[in-house]
Amino acid sequence: MIKAVRGTRDLLPPETALWNVVEAEVREVFRAYNFQEIRTPIFEATELFARGVGEETDIVSKEMYTWEDRGRAESDKGQSLTLRPEATAGIVRAYIEHKLGDRGLNKLYCMGPMFRRERPQKGRYRQFYQIDAEVIGPASAGSERPIRDAEVLEMLNTLLRRLGIADFTLYINSVGDAADRAAYNDALRAALQPVVGKMCADCQRRAVTNPLRVFDCKVPEDQPVIATLPVISNYLGETSREHFQSVQALLKDAGVVFAVNPRLVRGLDYYTRTAFEFTHGALGAQNAILGGGRYDGLAELLGSPQPAPGIGFAIGEDRLVMALQARATEAAASMDVYVAPVGEGMNRKALRLAGDLRREGLAVELGDRSFRLKKMFEAATKAGAKYILIVGENEVKADAFALKNLATGEQVSVPLAELARRIRGG
Ligand code: HAM
Numbered sequence: 001m002i003k004a005v006r007g008t009r010d011l012l013p014p015e016t017a018l019w020n021v022v023e024a025e026v027r028e029v030f031r032a033y034n035f036q037e038i039r040t041p042i043f044e045a046t047e048l049f050a051r052g053v054g055e056e057t058d059i060v061s062k063e064m065y066t067w068e069d070r071g072r073a074e075s076d077k078g079q080s081l082t083l084r085p086e087a088t089a090g091i092v093r094a095y096i097e098h099k100l101g102d103r104g105l106n107k108l109y110c111m112g113p114m115f116r117r118e119r120p121q122k123g124r125y126r127q128f129y130q131i132d133a134e135v136i137g138p139a140s141a142g143s144e145r146p147i148r149d150a151e152v153l154e155m156l157n158t159l160l161r162r163l164g165i166a167d168f169t170l171y172i173n174s175v176g177d178a179a180d181r182a183a184y185n186d187a188l189r190a191a192l193q194p195v196v197g198k199m200c201a202d203c204q205r206r207a208v209t210n211p212l213r214v215f216d217c218k219v220p221e222d223q224p225v226i227a228t229l230p231v232i233s234n235y236l237g238e239t240s241r242e243h244f245q246s247v248q249a250l251l252k253d254a255g256v257v258f259a260v261n262p263r264l265v266r267g268l269d270y271y272t273r274t275a276f277e278f279t280h281g282a283l284g285a286q287n288a289i290l291g292g293g294r295y296d297g298l299a300e301l302l303g304s305p306q307p308a309p310g311i312g313f314a315i316g317e318d319r320l321v322m323a324l325q326a327r328a329t330e331a332a333a334s335m336d337v338y339v340a341p342v343g344e345g346m347n348r349k350a351l352r353l354a355g356d357l358r359r360e361g362l363a364v365e366l367g368d369r370s371f372r373l374k375k376m377f378e379a380a381t382k383a384g385a386k387y388i389l390i391v392g393e394n395e396v397k398a399d400a401f402a403l404k405n406l407a408t409g410e411q412v413s414v415p416l417a418e419l420a421r422r423i424r425g426g
Helices: 015-032 046-052 056-062 086-096 145-161 177-193 201-209 211-216 222-228 238-253 318-321 325-331 346-359 373-382 394-400 416-424
Strands: 041-044 066-068 081-085 106-115 127-136 168-174 272-280 288-294 310-316 335-341 364-366 385-392 399-404 412-414
Touching: 015 106, 015 127, 015 145, 041 046, 041 086, 046 056, 046 081, 046 086, 046 346, 066 168, 086 127, 106 335, 127 145, 145 168, 145 238, 145 272, 145 310, 168 238, 168 373, 177 211, 201 211, 201 318, 222 325, 238 272, 272 364, 272 412, 288 318, 288 335, 310 318, 325 394, 335 346, 335 373, 346 364, 346 385, 346 394, 346 416, 373 385, 385 416, 394 399, 399 416
Parallel strands: 335 364, 335 385
Antiparallel strands: 041 081, 066 081, 106 127, 127 310, 168 272, 272 288, 288 310, 385 399, 399 412
8 A cells, every 4th residue: 555655644624624714714814914825836946945044954954855857958957956845935036036026015925835854743744834924025115114023923913813722922032133143153153162062963063154053953962052052132233122122012012922032043044133933832842833034135145136125924734723623623514415316317306406506505415316215314414414305206296305404303395496595594
């Protein structure tokens, strides 16, 4: 037997109904905040992620699904392609490619699968799903202003509550601008220099190439050393500090509860200033339900002729649905009526009648006259139908059909014209 590949999984009904409920509610919230959908390709040039996310990040250095595409001719060297491990780099690429900056402020969202070759465990998959949103635009459209950060966080706070998630915590931090980062990296290098010899090989390399990434280390023995390293908040310049203060004041005014976590740096290189994460109590080790932040400078890094500051986030949809699992039964598809043809020639009548009811918006399952009636009752019950509708010769002649409520056992004869209303009415 061929099974789904390790780290991937099939999403099955009835859980898929919950995914659809979540996506529909998220779309409504996005509409209220004037976000519009963008769909970017599932694979991109490898260089996009190497440059955007950063060579030294775990995502780029260890977790990407990358391959050499075939060139046109036998002798051609193919292009290096990668399954997207995240959505932000692709959206910013599309923003530049289609000159979306000419339209001013852009609020874009996308939903879909991402791919990272991580060690699979509960809440961590190699193909997982993100709901990603980005606010990007030229500085003249105010895209770098603290109100954008606050608006995004207020939206997330509203969204999670609307979905019925209460047990979450919002952590925020400022990771500074490019100049602050340079000063902080110097301080980190200096602090690491006497101790790094005892750390893992990855940390020894990071200490030279990109010291901030030392915070991504998962090696238990390295954690006591990491806990003693300086925090970035002591290296923020005046403008970053003011920006962060404004974001916090706006959040307080909007009633968004948060905690400042000075050790939150996030695992991707593009972040500047505001960085944030929402965690959820019931998720276990993989408790980050979503993460995001500001990325002023990313567009220029990816070739934009004009600066295009931005801020965004990605919700881990797998984890969001897990947090909502209690609602699964509620969202499970409910079926209105099972149409049971009984007797010669009744399949034709039943097929037409089922079509009429479906056009009325009812969820309908259809039997087959070769089945015994008992079998159709069993099938209707198993499928979760509220009613079974008998389509036999007598019913067709009388233009009135036997409709049985499967929960109460009550059976009534209903004229054709009233069937849909009666079934819908409960
Ligand atoms: P990220 O923190 O790498 O950020 O991922 C965001 C969320 O995706 C995580 O909080 C988690 O819920 C989910 N996630 C990540 N990896 C996995 C996995 N292997 N299995 C299941 N869920 C996972 C980003 O991807 C940024 N692009 C977010 C962003 C958008 N920043 C600015 N704009």
